[in-house]
Amino acid sequence: MLELGCGRGEYTTRLSEIFPQKNFIGIDIKGARLWRGAKTATENKMPNVCFIRAQIQLLRHFFAAGEVSEIWLTFPDPQPQKSRERKRLTSPRFLEMYRNILISEGIIHLKTDNKPLFEYTIETAVSNNFILSCGTDDLYSSLLKKSVPDIQTKYENIFLKEGAAICYLKLISKK
Numbered sequence: 001m002l003e004l005g006c007g008r009g010e011y012t013t014r015l016s017e018i019f020p021q022k023n024f025i026g027i028d029i030k031g032a033r034l035w036r037g038a039k040t041a042t043e044n045k046m047p048n049v050c051f052i053r054a055q056i057q058l059l060r061h062f063f064a065a066g067e068v069s070e071i072w073l074t075f076p077d078p079q080p081q082k083s084r085e086r087k088r089l090t091s092p093r094f095l096e097m098y099r100n101i102l103i104s105e106g107i108i109h110l111k112t113d114n115k116p117l118f119e120y121t122i123e124t125a126v127s128n129n130f131i132l133s134c135g136t137d138d139l140y141s142s143l144l145k146k147s148v149p150d151i152q153t154k155y156e157n158i159f160l161k162e163g164a165a166i167c168y169l170k171l172i173s174k175k
């Protein structure tokens with residue numbers, strides 16, 4: 001499982017405890033943020049966790065085709081300006097990168113407080129041959145809450161304190 005733009009890597013470290021038989025990798029460009037998750041993993045001797053400090057654009061250099069079963073995108077920068085669409089982590093070029101390293105019917109999860117990014121992702125994913133498995137624009141008022149791991153990242157906690165609704169969706173990759 002990959003957590004992309006993982007920041008402090010809350011999903012990476014928490015899910016690794018829940019699923020000790022799987023491997024978890026957090027990727028972020030900011031070393032100071034990764035350090036928090038790496039420290040937790042080192043101190044708790046977590047053998048199935050690692051962190052990579054890198055640009056997500058370079059994913060294909062780290063993973064072979066079909067090597068990844070699941071991807072979590074946890075509160076990616078929404079990049080709202082049209083001129084920055086290419087930088088959105090759910091733009092067509094990123095989705096294609098994910099498809100290449102995912103297994104057949106691999107899973108992508110997105111959590112965001114940003115409704116335009118949530119809607120953009122659904123539209124972009126469906127028109128790029130991904131299946132929308134489920135989604136909600138208010139996770140904590142939805143029945144879906146029961147099927148999503150109850151983990152909150154640093155950014156999620158900030159947004160929750162501000163009273164924001166949290167959007168969640170799950171995509172299935174088709175080859």
Ligand SMILES: C[S@@+](CC[C@H](N)C(=O)[O-])C[C@H]1O[C@@H](n2cnc3c(N)ncnc32)[C@H](O)[C@@H]1O
Pocket residue numbers: 004005006007008009027028029030033054055056057074075076077153154155156
């Ligand atoms: C809004 S923060 C969210 C951090 C964390 N997932 C959370 O929810 O607390 C977005 C993170 O994505 C990382 N990021 C954005 N674009 C990236 C890219 N192209 N490659 C690697 N990391 C990226 C940033 O460094 C930042 O830590």
